[in-house]
Amino acid sequence: NAGVTQTPKFQVLKTGQSMTLQCAQDMNHNSMYWYRQDPGMGLRLIYYSASEGTTDKGEVPNGYNVSRLNKREFSLRLESAAPSQTSVYFCASSADTFSEQYFGPGTRLTVT
Amino acid sequence: GENVEQHPSTLSVQEGDSAVIKCTYSDSASNYFPWYKQELGKGPQLIIDIRSNVGEKKDQRIAVTLNKTAKHFSLHITETQPEDSAVYFCAASKGSNYQLIWGAGTKLIIKP
Numbered sequence: 001n002a003g004v005t006q007t008p009k010f011q012v013l014k015t016g017q018s019m020t021l022q023c024a025q026d027m028n029h030n031s032m033y034w035y036r037q038d039p040g041m042g043l044r045l046i047y048y049s050a051s052e053g054t055t056d057k058g059e060v061p062n063g064y065n066v067s068r069l070n071k072r073e074f075s076l077r078l079e080s081a082a083p084s085q086t087s088v089y090f091c092a093s094s095a096d097t098f099s100e101q102y103f104g105p106g107t108r109l110t111v112t
Numbered sequence: 113g114e115n116v117e118q119h120p121s122t123l124s125v126q127e128g129d130s131a132v133i134k135c136t137y138s139d140s141a142s143n144y145f146p147w148y149k150q151e152l153g154k155g156p157q158l159i160i161d162i163r164s165n166v167g168e169k170k171d172q173r174i175a176v177t178l179n180k181t182a183k184h185f186s187l188h189i190t191e192t193q194p195e196d197s198a199v200y201f202c203a204a205s206k207g208s209n210y211q212l213i214w215g216a217g218t219k220l221i222i223k224p
Contacts, residue, residue, distance in 0.1 A: 031210070040121075041216055041217075042116070042118075042201055042214025042216050043156070043201070043203075043212075043214045045211055048210060048211070058211060059211070059213075090155050090156075092155070098144050098205065100158045101156075101158065101212075103155025103156050105153075105154060105155055106153075106155055
């Protein structure tokens with residue numbers, strides 16, 4: 001039982017490049033989330049998916065897109081990376097809303 | 113907009129002593145308040161949560177109290193141990209919405 005897995009663990013991009021962060025969970029959870037974590041700040045929600053085929057914007061969605069590919073997988077795409085997107089990105093899942101969120105190990109992204 | 117303030121940003125206590133971390137929220141409609149612990153290089157992990165119809169909740173050495181009138185809630189850790197060293201985050205639901213608004217975190221250091 002791996003829980004929530006994220007790939008890659010580290011990534012360096014140049015300004016303007018694109019990439020997709022992958023996330024998968026094996027707990028049969030309905031809800032999945034993408035957060036970013038910056039130094040001295042708490043986590044900020046980028047996008048949320050209540051169930052397969054549905055996505056909602058969070059607090060900081062600009063510059064990102066998401067895809068809920070199936071119940072297990074939720075990907076985050078940066079179409080044109082900017083230095084302001086340098087951050088640690090966490091994927092999380094929960095059985096439903098207002099229940100415990102299980103986090104992946106994070107992806108450390110640097111945009112130069 | 114809605115925000116959660118967390119204090120202190122760093123807390124150093126002697127092993128065996130108690131630690132208290134406090135959070136204040138702004139949205140009077142918030143009804144779910146989780147606490148997460150984040151160890152270095154890992155994603156956050158839920159340690160305890162409380163809902164607005166409860167004033168206090170305890171789980172072994174950890175307790176959370178909620179004062180809805182004052183809009184603040186606190187985490188209490190008794191008989192602290194070295195493994196309690198980590199960053200602790202409070203969060204509050206955005207009204208009755210699924211979104212969580214996170215505090216900036218408290219780095220807890222347990223001195224031997």
